[in-house]
Amino acid sequence: MAKKILVLSGSPRKNGNTSYLVKWFCEGACAKGAQVEVVNTAFLRYKATGCISCRQCQKTAKYECVIDDEAKPVLARMALVDVIVMATPLYFYAASAQLKLVMDRMFSLYKWDNKADTMATPLEGKTLVLLASAFEDIGLDTLEKSFAITADYSGMKFASLLVPDAGESGDIVKVKGARKKAIALGRKVA
Numbered sequence: 807m808a809k810k811i812l813v814l815s816g817s818p819r820k821n822g823n824t825s826y827l828v829k830w831f832c833e834g835a836c837a838k839g840a841q842v843e844v845v846n847t848a849f850l851r852y853k854a855t856g857c858i859s860c861r862q863c864q865k866t867a868k869y870e871c872v873i874d875d876e877a878k879p880v881l882a883r884m885a886l887v888d889v890i891v892m893a894t895p896l897y898f899y900a901a902s903a904q905l906k907l908v909m910d911r912m913f914s915l916y917k918w919d920n921k922a923d924t925m926a927t928p929l930e931g932k933t934l935v936l937l938a939s940a941f942e943d944i945g946l947d948t949l950e951k952s953f954a955i956t957a958d959y960s961g962m963k964f965a966s967l968l969v970p971d972a973g974e975s976g977d978i979v980k981v982k983g984a985r986k987k988a989i990a991l992g993r994k995v996a
């Protein structure tokens with residue numbers, strides 16, 4: 807069966823390095839027959855500045871964010887796909903705020919029972935992929951670690967591609983091996 811892949815791209819630059827990583831990854835995944843959807847989290851219309859910690863999602867059995875905006879159906883689709891890809895430029899040694907706007911609202915995709923000390927999530931068994939580019943090779947490992955811990959906590963498999971030496975828009979095209987590695991990763995997880 808064709809794998810379903812949801813790509814969240816968190817760069818405000820439409821033709822930036824992140825967009826190349828996404829394009830190449832999708833090229834690989836589509837070549838293997840995957841169904842791929844790409845959402846740029848920088849251009850969704852939001853009703854809140856990220857997760858507002860209202861905890862309303864914890865009061866219902868549904869894995870659903872109560873904030874009714876363009877991020878809500880994207881979050882719902884995360885529960886239905888096989889692979890979730892998060893693509894981000896490195897911003898101050900972390901993911902971009904544009905990606906975090908959606909990421910933090912993934913709180914609604916977990917149910918915690920603190921008394922029983924249990925957690926349940928439909929993300930379990932899926933694969934999380936991190937694609938990231940940066941100007942220099944400092945901090946990409948920190949970013950990767952935060953995503954790897956999230957994947958582990960959620961019972962997800964994890965894969966990543968980190969590309970330094972990409973500062974200006976499109977510089978990534980000149981980084982040796984970046985395109986090949988992104989296509990290969992797309993093929994691998996599809």
Ligand SMILES: Cc1cc2nc3c(=O)[nH]c(=O)nc-3n(C[C@H](O)[C@H](O)[C@H](O)COP(=O)(O)O)c2cc1C
Pocket residue numbers: 817818819821822823824825894895896897898899900939940941942943944945972973974975976
């Ligand atoms: C707000 C901001 C913060 C950044 N912080 C870092 C950083 O901490 N380390 C780094 O190497 N590059 C940093 N950069 C550079 C970007 O990570 C790099 O140019 C990336 O490839 C941009 O991807 P894009 O073209 O998809 O936007 C920063 C850029 C911006 C705009």
